[in-house]
Amino acid sequence: MRGSLSRIAQKFAELKSEGRAAFIPFVMGGDPNFAASLDLISRLPAAGADLIEIGVAFTDPMADGPAIQAAGLRALDAGQTLAKTLALVAEFRKRDQTTPIILMGYYNPFHAFGVERFLARAVDAGVDGLIVVDLPPEEDEELCLPARRAGIDFIRLATPTTNEKRLPAVLKNTSGFIYYVSVAGVTGGKVGAGGAVKVAVATLKTASSLPVAVGFGVRTAENARQTAQFADAVIVGSALVDRLAANLPATLEETPGEADSAVNAVLSLAGELSSAVRLARRAPDA
């Protein structure tokens, strides 16, 4: 059951009182298969994940770099669908009632599922927020407003091309938090210039009372530590997905335990990143 505060708002309120930023790992739902993905996601909170972003696999992820493209194809090849991603969340929720879950993807799978049907299932499964890359504010009637009415946060991306004129429109129906894309580019690219990102986050925080998360280009514990000094949350995706891919056997045969070492490798990197985020504001240059 939901209280008056959403799980996402509740989590950010807690972190604020702790005086630290959130660590948000991104993993692709169903990568490398349903069972291993459920195992990984279930163990992320213990590895230090404050919120979790789960990718909804899509054949044509035009804002993603090679790592997340490959993750999506692995998931699809293993039979992942949006319905199965909802099942993944529902299974996770049986074990964890507090860690917010955000689904991130592209509009067409949601569109094909049917927006109202999807939202009803998502509420039942325990989804807290949505990030849909190809739904800018110009298309809010599609999913953003229906999601808000269903009690699911709609988290918008702000980017280096979001100018002053455009910012109010971007912020208008956003809820949960704002996702600042630190570079004009695809996921997993180069890190945004530290100074410029800091200025952009400050601008967003002046314009909105929502927490600001920074993602796209945060790869290492050092990137994470620096970003966590001024952002409310740090999102890491491609580095985790790369770690998974690098530790998978050459061919997957759906045998139990075959992805264990890959899952453990991801959890170990998640642990390092989360520690860096937790220690960021205690570090000498904080």
Add this chain to the structure above:
Amino acid sequence: MTAKLNSHRTGPDAEGRFGIFGGRFVAETLTPLVLDLAEEYERAKKDPKFRDELEYYLKHYVGRPSPLYFAERLTGHVRESAGPGKGAKIYFKRDELNHTGAHKINNCMGQILLARRMGKTRIIAETGAGQHGVATATVCARFGLPCVVYMGATDVERQKPNVFRMKLLGAEVVPVTSGRATLKDAMNEALRDWVANVADTYYLIGTAAGPHPYPMLVRDFQSVIGREARAQMLEAEGRLPDVVAACIGGGSNAIGLFHPFLDDDGVEIIGVEAAGKGLDTPQHAASLSGGRPGVLHGNRTYLLQNDDGQILEGHSISAGLDYPGVGPEHAWLRDIGRVAYQSATDEEALEMFALCSRLEGIIPALEPAHALARAVEKAAALSREKILLVNLCGRGDKDIFSVMPYFGGAT
């Protein structure tokens, strides 16, 4: 032509919609860019200097107007086997005579002038068969702008002559291996390039699809086909044609021919998609006949997709038609019933490829060979006084190597 009360020619609306289709489904990074492009295009449309410049290059560089040609021997062939008094006159709009051999350059010329107005210094494009890539590389060479063309790795392999042409024209051709390495992946890769190079780069989309304003501006630049054909037919026959027909992949040549005729109620309009190995097999590229509405590459339109909304690969013998989507204006025209969308198989296209070559001395591209299949059938069902116009949107020189095996090396 003045707009009628119930005109079909007024779309899109301010949001870039044709009915429920179209729109601006792009990542936030690109949204300000497509909004800027729409604003600049509105300014350019009203600027006589822009219109004069475009007209100049279309005439002296592209070779417009392209002729309207009465295909006498093809008409005679149809009449031989048609019933008594049957066999409409078949005309070709000869857009295959344009510089670079297809209609694609009409749009490229318009967009490159727009890119120059916007002060963009680098051009990117996607291509399937390579015709749009060649046309883009051509206008980039003409105006001295660097050009990067994304092309699926499998297409790079099977369209070697066009890859060489692009390189000769100074373009960089990037083989795309991501996803399933086809045209839609080339488009994804071009979008990824654009997201990372927003300041100086112009994305020159080759078909009447993508986020608003692309479907509108590509249509407007291609509408020169229909405007010319309409005037030429009035001059040649003293009246409008009874039927106009064109092939549809993304649908740019078709919307260019159709648009000026949309409000001519007496003109029947037929769009022909690629049925590949048959609509009852998974191997076709007919998104309007065999797909469902969805959202891809910036617009809502008919798409080949599975139940989960994953995009499927289109198949056609013609690499220019195997895109799994279609321009949003076609999706709308289908739903309101103004245009009849049909299809032709690989086999039918090959048959027309050979027939048109032998009877008219014109080797058509495989794409318009699809349109010819339905046009010839339609002509046979109409009386001799009727007139049918087909857009011959490209020449077949590019196809001879891929077609050769089907004819056992020689016809």
